[in-house]
Amino acid sequence: MRPLPPAILLMGPTASGKTAAAMALYDALPVELISVDSAQVFVDMNIGTAKPDVGLLTRYPHRLIDLITPEERYSAARFRADALAAMAEITAAGRVPILVGGTMLYFRALLHGLAELPQADAALRAQIDRDAASKGWPAMHALLQTLDPVTAERLHPTDSQRIQRALEVCLASGKPMSTLLAAAEQEEPPYNFLQLALLPSDRTALHERIAQRFDAMLRAGLLDEVRQLRCTYQLSLELPSMRCVGYRQAWEALDGSLPLDELRDRGIYATRQLAKRQITWLGNSFTAETFDCLNPALAHSILERTQKFLA
Known part of the structure; x- marks a missing residue:
């Protein structure tokens, strides 16, 4: 039997350095990147999703970014279909797919399939x-x-x-x-997966990174971004796009239901809770090799392991 083609899953909580590690792999290896991020699928949602900017996306193309408007919904089932199609194209081109992101439900859907759940009522x-x-x-x-x-x-x-x-x-x-x-769990797709998890050796240090990044989002104009989204699209807090961490808090601040001087603390707290859930998912649902995301040599360690896997 022919060996299964390789694929790499690069998983981790928010602010764990996944994008930087993926870019380092892209620079050194014949790979292509696929985003696994339920917020970055939305066009015009750039600051609050920590989406790579146009320059970085030009140099390091990511598939499955900017797929739909914030008025629309994107499901784990659609992600699985889109990801498998992208992986097949990448493999056919003689390259290796790297799936990078923090939406653990999407990773699980990719690996194990999805149940036939009731339609929304x-x-x-x-x-x-x-x-x-x-x-x-x-x-x-x-x-x-x-x-x-x-x-x-x-x-x-x-x-x-x-x-x-x-x-x-x-x-x-x-x-x-x-x-x-x-x-409904199914067999894994026809790939030899290397699962890599970027986890913090010190939660406090990750929390500090989260605070610094949220501060950077505020300076970059998160409130203005949400204000513009509300002008451009027909949105509500019931839509998945506006339930994203940071966007919900910014929306409430613009509406006055959240005092403006509480926006920063509320947004940082919500992001820390997101990271906690992501870490729990990684511990309970995956058999990934773990790397300390706080290690200054993280990118080098990930590259070494990936090169060994692909050798």
Whole structure:
């Protein structure tokens, strides 16, 4: 049998240096980059998503960036189809796909496939939202714990988007979403995967990086970006684009529901919570080789391991 073609997964929490490591691999090896980021799929959302700028994207092209408008929705199922198509093209060209990002659901979907979950039910979703408005999302999380403790365990009590979807699936199907997902797991795609995880040896140091990056986003004009998005598109806080970390807080600051002087602290806190969830996903759902993302020699270590894998 012919050996499977190689593919590299470069995973890690926000601010762990994934993009820089991927660029170092691009400079040294015959690879192409595929973004695994549920926020960078949106056009015109550049500052708050930490999207590489035009110059960097010209030098280091990333597939699956700027696919849809912020008014639209992008699913894990669509990502899997798009990623597999891109990987096939890259492999056919004699190069190696590197999938880089922090959306762990997308990585899991790529590796294991997706369950046939119930279609979105607008009426049921509206009822869940009404219950959340009166009781709070932590109470809805507690309800999810009774219906689907496995899913509830990996969700933060204020992760409204994912709690809503998990409850919707449970109530519509009569089965826990975790059960449906487990039943649908498929064999890996036809690739020899090298899974690399960039994790911090010191959470405090990662938190400082997160704060510095959010400060840079504010200086670069995050509020103006959200203001312009609201002028250009028909948006609401119910859309996935505006639920992205940073964008939700900026939206609330523009509306006055969040005092402007609290925007920085609220945005940094939300980003730290995101990083915590990403790290939990990496520990629970993947068998990746880990590298300290705080190591100054990170890019060199990743390159050495990748060269050995491809030799």
